[in-house]
Amino acid sequence: MHALIIDDSKTMRSILRRIVTELGFDTTEAGNGQEALDALEAGLVPDICLIDWNMPLMDGYTFVTRVRADDRWRNVTLMMVTTESEHGQIVRALAAGAHEYVIKPFTPDAIIEKMELLGLVAQEVPA
Amino acid sequence: MPTAGDDGTGVISPTSFAYVADLLRRETAMLCEPGKEYLVEARLLPLARAAGQPDVDSYVALLGRDPSERAKAIDALTINETSWFRDLAPYQAFTEAMLPPLLEARAHVKHLEIWSAACSSGQEAYSLTMLLKENLPPGWTARIHATDVSTSMLERVRAGRYSQVEMNRGMPAQRLVTWFTRAGNEWEVSPELRSMVTTQHLNLAAPFPPMPVFDIVFLRNVLIYFDMDTKRDILRRVSSRISPDGYLLLGSSETTLDLDDAWTREAAGRVWMHRPRAVSPAAKAASPASPAGPAGPAGTTVRATAGVAQSTAPALSQTGA
Amino acid sequence: MTVTLEPSLGDVHAVVEEVWSSFLGAEEPILPLATPMPPGGWSAAITVSGGWDAQITVNLTDGAAQAVTSTMLMCPVEDCSDEDLRDALGELVNMVGGNVKSLMAGSAVLSLPLVGHGDISPGSHLVEVCRLELTWRGEPVVVTVHLPPTDDPS
Numbered sequence: 379m380h381a382l383i384i385d386d387s388k389t390m391r392s393i394l395r396r397i398v399t400e401l402g403f404d405t406t407e408a409g410n411g412q413e414a415l416d417a418l419e420a421g422l423v424p425d426i427c428l429i430d431w432n433m434p435l436m437d438g439y440t441f442v443t444r445v446r447a448d449d450r451w452r453n454v455t456l457m458m459v460t461t462e463s464e465h466g467q468i469v470r471a472l473a474a475g476a477h478e479y480v481i482k483p484f485t486p487d488a489i490i491e492k493m494e495l496l497g498l499v500a501q502e503v504p505a
Numbered sequence: 506m507p508t509a510g511d512d513g514t515g516v517i518s519p520t521s522f523a524y525v526a527d528l529l530r531r532e533t534a535m536l537c538e539p540g541k542e543y544l545v546e547a548r549l550l551p552l553a554r555a556a557g558q559p560d561v562d563s564y565v566a567l568l569g570r571d572p573s574e575r576a577k578a579i580d581a582l583t584i585n586e587t588s589w590f591r592d593l594a595p596y597q598a599f600t601e602a603m604l605p606p607l608l609e610a611r612a613h614v615k616h617l618e619i620w621s622a623a624c625s626s627g628q629e630a631y632s633l634t635m636l637l638k639e640n641l642p643p644g645w646t647a648r649i650h651a652t653d654v655s656t657s658m659l660e661r662v663r664a665g666r667y668s669q670v671e672m673n674r675g676m677p678a679q680r681l682v683t684w685f686t687r688a689g690n691e692w693e694v695s696p697e698l699r700s701m702v703t704t705q706h707l708n709l710a711a712p713f714p715p716m717p718v719f720d721i722v723f724l725r726n727v728l729i730y731f732d733m734d735t736k737r738d739i740l741r742r743v744s745s746r747i748s749p750d751g752y753l754l755l756g757s758s759e760t761t762l763d764l765d766d767a768w769t770r771e772a773a774g775r776v777w778m779h780r781p782r783a784v785s786p787a788a789k790a791a792s793p794a795s796p797a798g799p800a801g802p803a804g805t806t807v808r809a810t811a812g813v814a815q816s817t818a819p820a821l822s823q824t825g826a
Numbered sequence: 827m828t829v830t831l832e833p834s835l836g837d838v839h840a841v842v843e844e845v846w847s848s849f850l851g852a853e854e855p856i857l858p859l860a861t862p863m864p865p866g867g868w869s870a871a872i873t874v875s876g877g878w879d880a881q882i883t884v885n886l887t888d889g890a891a892q893a894v895t896s897t898m899l900m901c902p903v904e905d906c907s908d909e910d911l912r913d914a915l916g917e918l919v920n921m922v923g924g925n926v927k928s929l930m931a932g933s934a935v936l937s938l939p940l941v942g943h944g945d946i947s948p949g950s951h952l953v954e955v956c957r958l959e960l961t962w963r964g965e966p967v968v969v970t971v972h973l974p975p976t977d978d979p980s
Contacts, residue, residue, distance in 0.1 A: 386938070387917040389898050389910075393849070396900065432920070432936050461924025463669060466933065469682050479678035481669050482921050483848035488673035491588055495677055551855045669925065670844050690840040690929060 379498065382424035383407045384414045384441065385459070386433040390482075394428050394459065397486045401499050411436030415444060424454055426498055428489075429476075431460035431467075439474060446475030455496055459484070517546045521565040525549075525582070528568065532579055533654050533708065536730050548581045580657055587628045588674030594775040595725070595754050600636055602773035603752050607720055608642065610750055617647040620719040620746070622709065623727035624651035627662035627702070628671075633723070634698040635680055650716065652707035659704045665694035709739050718748050726756035740765045744781055753779040832955040832973060833929045839958055841925040842969055845918065846962070850897050860959035861966035867891065870915040870941045871948070872923035877932020881948045881972045882923040884915070890965040891915060912941040922969060948972040 381403040383394045391407045398405060406422060408414035410433040418424075427445070429438040436444075438458060445451045457478040458471050468479050478492050493499040517525070525545055526537040537545065546561055553564035556574060568575045590596045611617060617637070621630040630651040637647045651662050672681060672692045685692040707714060710731065722743060728736050744767050747753060753768065760770075760777065770777040839858065846856040868891040871883040886894065895914040896903045906914075916939035924936050948954075948970075956971035 387913055387920065389895075389914040389917045392899055432924075432938070434938065461921050461928075461936070463687075463925060463928040464933070465682060465685075465687050467928075468678060472678055472682065476678075479681070481673055482924065483670065483845045484673050485670065485848050487588070488670075491675040492673075494593065495590075495675070554855060554857055668840070668844060670848060687928065689834070690837045690844075690925065 379403045379426075380422075380424045381405050382414060382417065382422065382427045384409075384411065384427060384433070384438065385430035386410055387430070390430065390459075394489070397489050398428070398493075400486075401490065401493065410434055411438060411441030411444075414441055418445070418451060418454075426455040426457060426493070426496070428457050428459045431458060431462045431471075439471060442471065442474045442476050455498065457492060457496070459489075516542050517549070517561045517565070521562045524565055524568070525578070528575070529579065529582060533710075533730075536732060537582070545582065549578060552577055552581055576657070580655055587625050589628050589672075589676040590632045591629065591675060591725075592757055593675075594757070595723070596632060596636060598754070598773035598776045598778060599633065599721070600640055602771075602778060603721055604640055606750075608645075611720065615645045617641075617645070617721070618717050618719045619647065619649045619721045620716070620723065621649055621651045622707070622722060622724045622743075624653045624662060624704075625655075625658050626667070626671075627651055627658075627665065628667075628674075629723055629725070630662060630702050631665065631684075631694055631698055634701045635684055637701065638684075638698070647701060649702045650705065650719070651702055652705045654706070654708045656706055659706060662702065662704050663699075665699045665702075666691045667694075668692075710735050713742055713746065716746055718751075719746055720748050720751050722747050722751065722753045724753060724755055726759070728755065728759055737765055741767070744768070747781060749781050749783070751781065755779065831976065833926055833971060835956055835958065837929050838926055838956055838969065838971060841922055841929075842958060842960065842967075845921045845925070850894060850962070854963050856960050856962040856967065859961040861961045861964070863887070863966045863968055866944060868911065868915055868941065868943055870919035870939055872919045872939045873937040874923065874927045874930075874934045875937070876934035878927070878930040878934045879974050880926070880930075881952060882919065882926050883948065883970050883972070884919045884922060885966075885968040885970075886915070887965045890962055890967055893963055893965075894918060908943070915939075915941045926971060951975065 379402060381398045383391050383398070383405055384407075385391050385394070386409050395405050395407065403425075406417060406424065408417055412435040414427065415436065429441060431438040438460060442456050442458070445454060445456060455478070456476045457480065458476050459480045459482060461482045462468075463481045471479055478496055480488055480492055490499060522539075522542050522545060529537050549561045549564060552574070553561050556564055556567070558564040558567065564574075568578055607617060619633060621633065624630050630649045633649050641647060651659070653659055653662075666688055668691050672685070681692070684695050684698055686695070687693075705714065709727065724743060728739065731739065743753065744765075754776065757776070767782050768779045769782050770779050843856065850856070863885060864887060867885060867887040869883055869885050871881055874880045874882070891911055892903045892906060895906045895911045898914050898917070899906060899910060919939045919941070920936070923939070927934055927936055951974065952972035953975050954970055955973050958969040960967045960969070
């Protein structure tokens with residue numbers, strides 16, 4: 379399974395990378411929506427994109443709209459991971475086609491549980 | 506395993522641990538066994554610092570004379586790290602395996618009574634209200650009765666407000682925006698959902714206050730804190746509060762099998778739904794159909810008709826140790 | 827109609843606490859204690875503009891800044907470059923600022939973070955409306971919210 383991590387902060391990318399690597403994902407990183415789109419155009423097929431909102435060049439919202447407008451990427455799961463936490467922003471992102479939404483700050487459990495909801499990770503029966 | 510140091514980040518002393526375990530047992534009947542020192546240390550350290558104490562041992566020393574700190578300590582120790590739709594499978598069982606037969610069986614009253622026992626901050630209770638809103642036909646009502654030994658938890662349930670970090674845990678984003686609005690730094694559940702939930706202070710280890718008979722009981726991940734005898738006693742008393750055709754759900758790794766043979770169980774996906782054991786096979790076979798509609802699907806146990814009192818359970822057999 | 831123009835101290839504190847407990851507080855929580863801030867150190871600032879205009883700043887000592895970076899990147903302090911510190915502190919103020927922004931009504935836009943060693947004083951025309959003095963691992967952490975001065979309706 380492959381995750382594309384899209385955030386202009388190297389720190390945040392490394393936090394997300396550690397969490398999804400632990401879940402068994404390979405990862406690719408991009409610093410903004412344009413870089414991410416370029417990676418998709420070049421043939422990358424991620425199972426999931428973890429997407430920040432506020433980034434230079436192309437923000438995460440725009441990236442979501444571009445991906446959802448293209449049939450080639452209809453099976454790519456899109457999960458926002460962002461500080462944008464107004465009710466209206468979340469509604470906008472979901473309306474644009476994001477499948478899930480994590481508000482920063484988050485704990486690793488939050489990402490894992492969202493991935494379980496999305497069916498990308500099998501649930502572990504708790505001890 | 507951390508070792509004691511003089512920077513205050515060592516493990517709690519055996520004396521302090523014994524005091525805390527005893528306090529918990531007296532106030533809540535919950536057990537805190539040796540081996541859990543690191544958990545107690547982790548849960549009490551922030552409280553210790555906030556109270557200006559250098560370490561957990563000094564903090565524990567003041568618990569004896571400070572009731573408000575004692576209450577905070579108990580809350581910190583008994584809180585279950587909880588998420589929405591926790592473990593998923595029980596909620597799938599609720600929607601797919603429990604609701605359909607109950608919608609038939611209760612068609613004459615169009616109402617469901619559900620008990621969220623040891624409700625903590627209410628995520629379980631409100632998760633159930635969302636599923637009910639999505640699955641109950643028009644004209645139906647439901648009530649979730651949320652109980653807990655902690656009055657501060659019950660206040661949280663009544664307030665229905667959760668932090669961003671809490672909302673991240675297991676809540677599908679679509680349900681977040683449908684049922685919650687921002688309130689300061691938190692999210693507040695809609696009045697519509699809040700009106701479906703009632704709260705009551707209840708110590709599971711003590712005799713229950715007057716309560717209705719429930720169609721579904723969620724008793725998840727709390728029996729583990731009690732000793733064997735108390736577990737049996739709680740289950741016995743729960744069985745008198747559940748409808749003969751009702752459902753009991755325990756935590757994923759919990760079972761009644763070695764505790765009480767007043768229950769049978771049915772699989773629903775990865776979970777076991779515990780049902781009150783029918784009195785006799787003859788009674789089951791002779792059960793008249795509910796006046797409201799046709800016989801239910803195969804596999805359902807006896808449906809109580811109005812006025813039929815639940816028979817007493819057979820005597821408990823002592824299995825295992 | 828009364829319009830709330832600034833976030834409450836309690837809400838800002840809750841925001842900072844959540845950021846800290848999610849990424850930084852595993853061993854030691856951030857505490858509501860004021861410790862004197864020595865000169866120097868790092869500043870990370872972010873601005874909000876649109877429906878609400880503000881600047882949110884986080885000030886930390888070198889020690890606290892290094893600890894933040896080392897913890898979030900999970901690498902030893904000595905391996906963290908200045909670039910790493912800028913990035914980590916930028917993300918820190920992004921999370922604090924973004925959540926403070928969401929406390930306020932109206933739609934507003936978050937800038938990219940600005941991080942510097944030494945004090946980034948908000949423009950002298952800005953007014954401090956909120957000051958949170960905290961301590962983490964014995965070091966001071968100060969979070970401030972500045973607003974443009976309110977115009978008197980004439």
